Structure formats: C-alpha cells, structure tokens
Amino acid sequence: MFIRTERSIKEFMQYYPVVAVLVIIHLSLWVIIDFLQLPIGTQLFQWGAGSNYYIDQGQYWRFLTPIILHGGLMHALFNSFALVLFGPALEQMLGRFKFLFIYIAAGFVGNLATFFLGSHSFYFVHVGASGAIFGLFGIYVFMAIFRKHLIDQANSQIVFTIFIVGLIMTFIRPGINIYAHIFGFIGGFVIAPLVLINVRPFSIWRNSRVRDDDSIQFNPNRWKKRRIPQKIKMNIFWIILAILVLFGLISRL
Numbered sequence: 713m714f715i716r717t718e719r720s721i722k723e724f725m726q727y728y729p730v731v732a733v734l735v736i737i738h739l740s741l742w743v744i745i746d747f748l749q750l751p752i753g754t755q756l757f758q759w760g761a762g763s764n765y766y767i768d769q770g771q772y773w774r775f776l777t778p779i780i781l782h783g784g785l786m787h788a789l790f791n792s793f794a795l796v797l798f799g800p801a802l803e804q805m806l807g808r809f810k811f812l813f814i815y816i817a818a819g820f821v822g823n824l825a826t827f828f829l830g831s832h833s834f835y836f837v838h839v840g841a842s843g844a845i846f847g848l849f850g851i852y853v854f855m856a857i858f859r860k861h862l863i864d865q866a867n868s869q870i871v872f873t874i875f876i877v878g879l880i881m882t883f884i885r886p887g888i889n890i891y892a893h894i895f896g897f898i899g900g901f902v903i904a905p906l907v908l909i910n911v912r913p914f915s916i917w918r919n920s921r922v923r924d925d926d927s928i929q930f931n932p933n934r935w936k937k938r939r940i941p942q943k944i945k946m947n948i949f950w951i952i953l954a955i956l957v958l959f960g961l962i963s964r965l
Contacts, residue, residue, distance in 0.1 A: 713801045713867045713914050724800075727919045730808050731799040734815075735792045737780050738841065742788040745781075757781060762838040764827050775827070779819035781839040791841040798848050801914040805862070810907045814900060818847020821899030822892030829891050838889045843896030849875045850900025855908065862913050 718724040725732040745753035760777030767774050782788035803811040822843025830836060853875060856868035863871070875897075882893045 728800040775823045778839045818896045818899040819844030822896035825895035826891040843892035846896035847900030850897040851904045854904035
C-alpha cells in the first residue's frame with residue numbers, strides 16, 4: 713500500500729496524476745522562489761503565504777494558497793516525499809476528485825484553525841502542505857479504527873507509528889504550525905466517513921495496464937536502440953530528488 717511498485721515516473725503519473733501534479737507544483741515553486749530567486753517568485757510568496765494579519769484584511773485566498781508554498785528545499789522535499797508515499801493509495805481508493813477535495817479541505821481546515829486559534833500570533837507567516845498531509849493521515853486512522861476491511865493490520869501499524877512520530881515532532885520542533893497539523897488531521901478524520909462510502913481497498917492490480925507485447929514482432933533495429941538501465945529507471949525519482957537537494961545546498965553557499 714505504501715511501497716511504490718511503479719517502474720517509471722511516467723507510469724506513476726498515469727496512475728496517480730493528482731499526487732504527481734501536486735509534487736510538480738511544490739518543486740516548481742521552490743525553483744522559482746528559492747533556487748532561481750526570480751522577482752515573480754518573491755511576489756508569489758508574498759501574495760500566497762498564510763498571514764493572519766492579511767486574512768483579517770480580507771485576503772481570504774490565503775486560507776488555501778499556503779498549501780502549495782514551502783519555506784525552503786527541505787520543507788518542500790519532505791512534504792513531497794510524504795505525499796508520494798501516502799497519497800497514491802488514497803487517490804486510487806477515493807478517485808481523483810474526492811482525493812483532491814479532501815486534500816484541499818484538510819489544508820483549509822488547518823489554516824482556518826491557525827487564523828482563529830492563533831490570533832495571538834497576528835504577524836505569524838506560515839506555508840506548507842503539512843496540514844493537508846495530516847488530513848490524509850486522518851483518513852488512514854479512521855480506516856484503521858472504523859473501516860478495517862480497507863486497510864490491513866501491517867499498514868495500520870505503519871500509519872499509527874508514523875502519525876505518532878509526526879505528532880511528537882509537531883510539538884518538539886520549533887517553527888511548526890501546530891494548529892495546521894492538529895486540525896488538518898481532524899479535518900481528514902471528520903470528512904473520512906463521507907468520502908469512504910462504497911470505497912474498495914487499494915490494489916496494485918488495479919493499476920495494471922494492457923501492454924502490447926512486441927516480443928513476437930521482429931524489429932531489425934530493436935537491439936540498436938539505447939535503453940536506460942533498469943536500475944536507473946527504478947530509482948530515477950530518488951536521483952532527481954538528490955540532484956535537487958544538491959542544488960539547494962549549493963545555492964546556500
């Protein structure tokens with residue numbers, strides 16, 4: 713359920729387009745805002761970052777826009793990595809529309825709680841998809857407790873373990889938007905019974921596609937084609953992430 717079996721990024725994008733697009737948005741915005749430091753990137757960050765002060769002034773889009781913005785490379789990579797691990801199963805089970813809806817809804821609830829409960833931090837600026845991702849954990853925890861037929865015991869243990877670790881880190885690490893994490897989780901948990909109606913368990917077999925077998929047909933040039941080694945294909949996502957991390961470190965020198 714949480715082990716990626718896709719053979720390429722193209723295959724991953726075919727099976728889980730919403731997760732793929734969200735990750736692309738995260739990393740693209742990091743490139744524009746932090747890596748290239750383009751003027752438009754600075755404007756995007758200033759326009760979209762969560763701010764209780766500006767929301768109070770009527771800029772209500774800031775309840776949503778912080779979900780796709782991040783405070784640096786590691787923040788963007790960590791949330792993107794969590795989304796790649798825990799988003800695909802739910803995207804398959806719920807469908808693209810419901811998955812995107814609950815992802816945005818959980819992030820919105822987390823930012824809404826930040827505004828109303830964090831009023832003492834009137835000038836606090838917050839960004840990140842953590843609230844939305846904790847909303848996904850809310851759905852998984854609901855399944856593990858009330859919809860046991862949708863998730864096996866081994867995956868339930870993984871969910872609870874990572875959720876508890878994430879919850880502990882929420883309170884001990886500085887600079888964390890506690891309200892977004894807690895209420896993002898609550899938002900996902902509360903909405904879960906509505907979106908889990910008539911849902912089937914995750915299955916890797918549902919991702920299978922009928923592929924044309926060209927081994928029967930003879931192509932005299934087939935052996936002349938240069939193919940990417942299978943090991944590189946399997947790990948290309950991690951290679952890209954490593955390159956981005958390297959770029960991020962270099963940009964700070």
